[in-house]
Amino acid sequence: MDGGPGRPTLRDVARLAGVSIATASKALNNQPQVRAETRAKVLRAAEQLSFSPNTLAQALITQRTGTVGLLTSDLEGRFSIPILMGAEDAFGTGRTSVFLCDARGDNVRERHHLNALLSRRVDGLIVVGARPDARPSLGRDLPVPVIYAYSPSEDPADLSLVTDNVGGGRLAVDHLIRHGRRRIAHITGDPTYGAAHDRARGALDRLAEEGLELAGGQVWFGSWSEAWGRGATRMLLERDPDIDAVFAGSDEIARGVLDVLHQEKLAIPRQVAVIGFDNWNILAANARPPLSTVDMNLEALGRLAAQRLFAAIDGTLGSGIETIGCRLITRESTAPLD
Amino acid sequence: MDGGPGRPTLRDVARLAGVSIATASKALNNQPQVRAETRAKVLRAAEQLSFSPNTLAQALITQRTGTVGLLTSDLEGRFSIPILMGAEDAFGTGRTSVFLCDARGDNVRERHHLNALLSRRVDGLIVVGARPDARPSLGRDLPVPVIYAYSPSEDPADLSLVTDNVGGGRLAVDHLIRHGRRRIAHITGDPTYGAAHDRARGALDRLAEEGLELAGGQVWFGSWSEAWGRGATRMLLERDPDIDAVFAGSDEIARGVLDVLHQEKLAIPRQVAVIGFDNWNILAANARPPLSTVDMNLEALGRLAAQRLFAAIDGTLGSGIETIGCRLITRESTAPLD
DNA sequence: TTGTAGGCGTTATCAA
DNA sequence: TTGATAACGCCTACAA
DSSP, X not given: OOSSSSOOOHHHHHHHHTSOHHHHHHHHTTOSSXXXXXXHHHHHHHHHTTOOOOHHHHHHHHSOOSEEEEEESOSSSSSHHHHHHHHHXXXXXXXXXXXXXXXXXXXXXXXHHHXXXXXXXXXXXXXXXXXXXXXOOOOSOOSSOEEEESSOBSSTTSEEEEEOHHHHHHHHHHHHHHTTOOSEEEEOXXXXXXXXXXXXXXXXXXXXXXXXXXXXXXXEOOOSSHHHHHHHHHHHHHHOTTOOEEEESSHHHHHHHHHHHHHTTOXXXXXXXXXXXXXXXXXXXXXXXXXXXXXXXXXXXXXXXXXXXXXXXXXXXXXXXXXXXXXXXXXXXOOOOO | OOSSSSOOOHHHHHHHHTSOHHHHHHHHTTOSSSOHHHHHHXXXXXXXXXXXXXXXXXXXXXXXXXXXXXXXXXXXXXXXXXXHHHHHHHHTTSSOEEEEEEOTTOHHHXXXXXXXXXXXXXXXXXXXXXXXXXXXXXXXXXXXXXEEESSOBSSTTSEEEEEOXXXXXXXXXXXXXXXXXXXXXXXXXXXXXXXXXXXXXXXXXXXXXXXXXXXXXXXXXXXXXXXXXXXXXXXXXXXXXXXXXXXESSXXXXXXXXXXXXXXXXXXXXXXXXXXXXXXXXXXXXXXXXXXXXXXXXXXXXXXXXXXXXXHHTSOOOOEEEEEOXXXXXXXXXXXXX
């Protein structure tokens, strides 16, 4: 059948079609300088052998593998997944594929994967951090363009794409205010996360514009867990039983908030509206009632990362931090006051 | 500095070290037939240029890319992630990397990714389905070994690695029985899933061994959602208020069960014990109380897939279906009766 | 112990 | 319009 034991090569196709390798190559890459008949013959031969060109050999010549590395520290978490999907989407049906590696927060592993990726000659790199705070740069003299997504790089010479957490916090509170809420509390997560402070700042800014104070007397920092959401809500209610809305810094926390509000027989959203952050579907959509929340548009972030990278591969890369806006997801845990 | 505009090649290293390309190659691949001094020179040169060999060129010769494709239909869902992690673990610090593609349940996209993977000359393929039921085979005449994980292939000539759902159901009920529970109900998901029936069968088998009947009069099939967990629990309690345990077919469902039991002021686990399935951490660990559940050992499944694949790459692949056992995760939603 | 030369599967540049 | 031929970067007999 074919020329040897392995998979068919261009040589096999050429032989079967009765042309030279060069001609076969041209026909397959539909270059103009080849007779229609000849092309048909070649195509038929290729089809017959179910020939698929060896990308490695092509890459050796073109210096382009059509491959992009996605180096994440947070596969288990939920953030890299939508970013990955967005990136895959942007590359779409083109010739670019995504090579995924999870460093799991381990520096050694990250270095290892970086080398693996580089030696496989990826055309570019997207680095996705586990948390929204700045992370060390991979370095300035990498042979391919690198884009940092979600976690910005500490080096301002790198290009980073991040979520607008301040805007997200503002969005959440704005939504509550528009629904007539006035006594709005904010329970959020780990205070070592910059994002927690950013979201709080956005919330406070919007409150200030309205001449409102934060209910509960403080931003309740704690941890990104349901348990903290429950605990904080209990303390909050003790201190300020009159709240009419809670902005939770994450959907997990929001679930805890809902839980305690139910225990306290407070009607949601009639008496107390609740809004979360992340739009983590499994938590938000299945809550009782389904949870309004802020979506960070991570797919869009992934798409943008892919586009920027694509442009950078034969051009030059920008630098600095670019911010992606959040969007509001309205479900049943928020509603107008009356 | 280096010989040209691009990244350093073996030629550059050789030139800098003052040896031939062949010698440089031997030195770098620590072959014995090279003088220690010479090797040192080469190594130093390579270091100095931060040379990293072009895997593509190597692969062209060795016919091995050190790359495995992981074709999933379920990235958003949680099943592929642990499988991927397990696979990455098994390949470990070796030379093998994992190339991930998500077909998102779309056949066209799957075909596209398959071609992309094949033309990049992956050494093997792991196919992870979105649900535990059988899926169409990719075909018998693929040029590389293929292993189906989680979803078995419909073709018995393929090798598939799957979860032992019957065993998992048995495990859950056994745990409840050992804790003195006698009136055990089972609420589970979509009846079009084979896994739902398998888990139910395991549960019923174990019950039968003990001479017990299922509480609630039936297996409650519905959907894999919290909402169904809530609805089913309400119906169940109406029909049979005396249950002392619920085995939920998924952690999502279990969350719904817990919710309604709380509403009904039933103490968990004192009056009613609850056990879930999946060990989806975000749901199970944060439940109130933390949820006992059955873990499908998906990392182990991924590891095994990687091992089998590795063995198959220079050997031959088995066929049929291989089953991985589940393991019990005990948290606070189950406890001895008194 | 080191170097020369051929080839892996393509593409691209010339001649024919 | 087609076909030799030289790369691409590396490995590996084989020769020196």
